[in-house]
Amino acid sequence: MSSLKELAKLLGVSISTVSKALNNADDISENTKIRVRELAEAMNYQPNKMGAGLRNKKSKTIGVIIPDILNSFFAEVLFGIEKQCSKKGYDTLVCISNEMTKKEAEKVRLLKSGSVDGFLISLAAQTLKNGDINHIKNNIDPQKLVLFDRLSDQINCDRVGVDDQKITYQVTKQLIEKGYKKIAFLSSINNLNLGKDRKKGYLKALSEYSIAKENIMELSLESRAAMHKKLVDWIQKNPADAVIAADNSSGIMFQNCLLTQNLRKAKKVTVIGFSNDKNALLTFPKMNYIDQNASMIGEKAAELLIKRLESNSKELPFVDVKIDAKVNFFE
Amino acid sequence: MSSLKELAKLLGVSISTVSKALNNADDISENTKIRVRELAEAMNYQPNKMGAGLRNKKSKTIGVIIPDILNSFFAEVLFGIEKQCSKKGYDTLVCISNEMTKKEAEKVRLLKSGSVDGFLISLAAQTLKNGDINHIKNNIDPQKLVLFDRLSDQINCDRVGVDDQKITYQVTKQLIEKGYKKIAFLSSINNLNLGKDRKKGYLKALSEYSIAKENIMELSLESRAAMHKKLVDWIQKNPADAVIAADNSSGIMFQNCLLTQNLRKAKKVTVIGFSNDKNALLTFPKMNYIDQNASMIGEKAAELLIKRLESNSKELPFVDVKIDAKVNFFE
DNA sequence: TTGTATGCGTTATCAT
């Protein structure tokens, strides 16, 4: 790789002249600037990030820690993060915690030594469960941290999340207003907070419209064959005209049940699942779905972090952003 | 962040003594080493990557360029890369080319300035299509490059790929040996090389066993409703007892067709798609599938690169590794 | 056994 030194030697000027010329400093003649830029271009000069980083105490790199890259939600968030960071001239250093607090702590250490300017973190399940967040609190300046999706109220910093209760509330409301009378709820994630919130939203809408709640079914996805049978029984006995699934798997599984039993037309059940545009392609007939807008979560989180990093005033109050989901209705 | 300088001052020794002690040099007394290590521990000292990188001309960071993070195949490869790199003490800097040559070239530039030690790249569709790979050839030392999955024979370097022809050859053979007589082939990716290879494997197995080829159907996934109808017609007229789908979407779509028409039992068609363990969960009844073992591709690619980076001899011959797929048969 | 000096590539300050 060519360096300022090399360019300087070839041009017969000093290193600082080259540096200033490339940074378009006021005190360098237009002529020199042109000569320097041309050679730099020709030599395919790229400033060395480590040299600049060492000097400026800034790496223009953001550390990202996600619990699970195989979860398409996080992959999509990452897409949004990458998009926004790229736009603002930042690199991303991506780490995976595998949902484990220990790994998460290790990654924080790693990234700090990698001299990232700031952190974008979605907390590991284990961390949330145990409320064990000292590895974050003690090692990361909240001015350099944005939490997304998996939040903890034990840390005072910028957050970007989804309003799970609002999503299901709105969808349930929409269904009611479309004339559905018996709306059931299906979930395999009632042990998680977001599962509970989604259920709350469903119940809230029903109670607002004084509608009796329909059957609520808890699914365990461990034993699929057994669940399939249970679902079939359920839908045959249940008079629901719409079903809201609290998660991606439940929705698709339920839709498949309708198909295998050829019940879809007979029962006229509208199914609404959680998904994203990519996965939705895999269902046919196309399932109605709630898209959490994951890439927007990533974009927004990155935007907030970069804004804070580049603001010199430490006076920006912490914000709590909620990203709205998009509902895709086909029927 | 604490630095060697700070530790040195607190201990009343020189910077180099601290540095050597932490690196366990021979010429430092055990006593001093202990004192230094203890303080370093207490201060939560982390060596600054940029300082070390600048000095050593090594960043212990690997640049990864993938075409599309929303494609679960690449997300899974990334998982494997991260796993292996993490194990060997390397960070990964992940970039997305969005299948565009221009973006890919930009990312190469970016990563070079970020001073990565080496590159793991899966080429963008556009790059492969146009054979336009100068941005790689001219800017990356082949000793520091491993291509994976999307390969080009215009670049002489280590490669890790899948043997697409072999996969479908083996699966077709298995089906024949299980007694299937009429094996059809379904594809929506016949425009891609890997799609062509998968078809070749299918045809090769049939010809080896002197079995007449069954219907071969090209799917376009643009207009899903139309395709669905076409598929239904196809399966009703077609006497196939097994269908090999060349890609994930085709397989799931076809399986759904069987379900919507309640044809599954009547026709007794065995479907084999491409998928991974995660996506396979979304089908019911569980679809037979070929798992490309994507995370292994990532692990192997990272392993090869690190081995080459850490070998001082430049004499290692380039290797061409093929990762075998796993076939999951449920019926 | 420990310390001093140097340089990696960059930028900012202060001469000239």
Place this chain on the structure above:
DNA sequence: ATGATAACGCATACAA
């Protein structure tokens, strides 16, 4: 308008 110099954090050749 240009150049010399110092400093960022680290590792190492060499001196003591």
